[in-house]
Amino acid sequence: MAKFRVVHYINQFFAQVGGEEKADHRPESREGFVGPGMAFNAAFGDKAEIVGTVICGDSYFNENLETATKEVLGLISSFKPDLVIAGPAFNAGRYGMACGTVAAAVERELDIPAITGMYKENPGVDSFKKDIYIIETKNSAAGMRDAVKVMAPFALKLAAGEEIGASVEEGYIPNGIRVNFFEEKRGSERAVDMLLAKLAGKPFTTEFPMPDFDRVEPKPAIVDISKATIALVTSGGIVPKGNPDRIESSSASKYGKYDIEGVFDLTESTYETAHGGYDPVYANLDADRVLPVDILREYEKDGKIGKLHRYFYSTTGNGTAVASAKAYAAAIGKELVADGVDAVILTST
């Protein structure tokens, strides 16, 4: 079988054109491998060969994104490659963005498989992990040898059209794609195995990694609660009866905003829950159990709080993506601030 033709994309630094002072280097191409391409070429053995290298300065690329991409794609396609490797970029941000842009454009516009490699915190990861395979590398060029060891065989697999396994097996950064398959051991057995490994201090691989949540500074205390306007927000899915906005029972794609002016009690005939992640019987009978409008009205009347805000906000926090929740919070927060709300009681189920 003929060798796969590979084009390698690298920046001015790895091409030994220069450092930051040469970051405005315009795209150029050279025959064969340059710099780190030598290690890739060696790792390919008789299966593939780097036929050309395309070089571009990181600043030039990022400052002239559209034209640079076009120029680089032109140079790459002139070599008629079967496969394109960009980087690896390790933790270099602009280089990572360039590698991601190039690899994604090669796949999209030239229909040629392309991969890159980056450190997990490279900003190029979040921008491109869903579009292309990004092999996880160390954070500096000292990790080149390890990166080549994973990237070269993976690239060959991709070029040959072989089936690509899970991210943990192949070494790429998870791209969010899940594939159904039958596991030999059932869930309870796998969970106990993991727990035993954890107790013994041994390594184990979670089947559902938790997202990284951010932290916020606590706000100062309310000085006089008897003058404060308090809003109710809930992830418990309380909505007017009939769920007028059709908020989904799980993985909500929206939140609702509901006027409770003149509402003193949430009753079975007026409110219900849209949430599909808990037994709805109790909330449907009396939604005050999730959204305590009745008692806050009492507190408002007695002067214990200044005012219950005219609107409450609600979504279902059931399987809802962190990114969606964050977006809802930003939108709701903005309105609450604009409306002069002093404090929020968020109830969750």
Added chain:
Amino acid sequence: MCTVVPISLTVGANRIVPTVAIPHPLGNPALPLEEEQEIRRKLLDKALKALTTEVSEQTVFE
């Protein structure tokens, strides 16, 4: 206000008031309405206390 406090801690809430149960955080359907409302008052009093208390880190108001 939530029942599963570890989740609130994980997601980064700063003032946390533990509640009754997942499907009825601010009530207890086993009790007559008046007693249920009394539970609701107690929990909301804690929430108001949380809002009027300075905190420098995540705090659970038991």
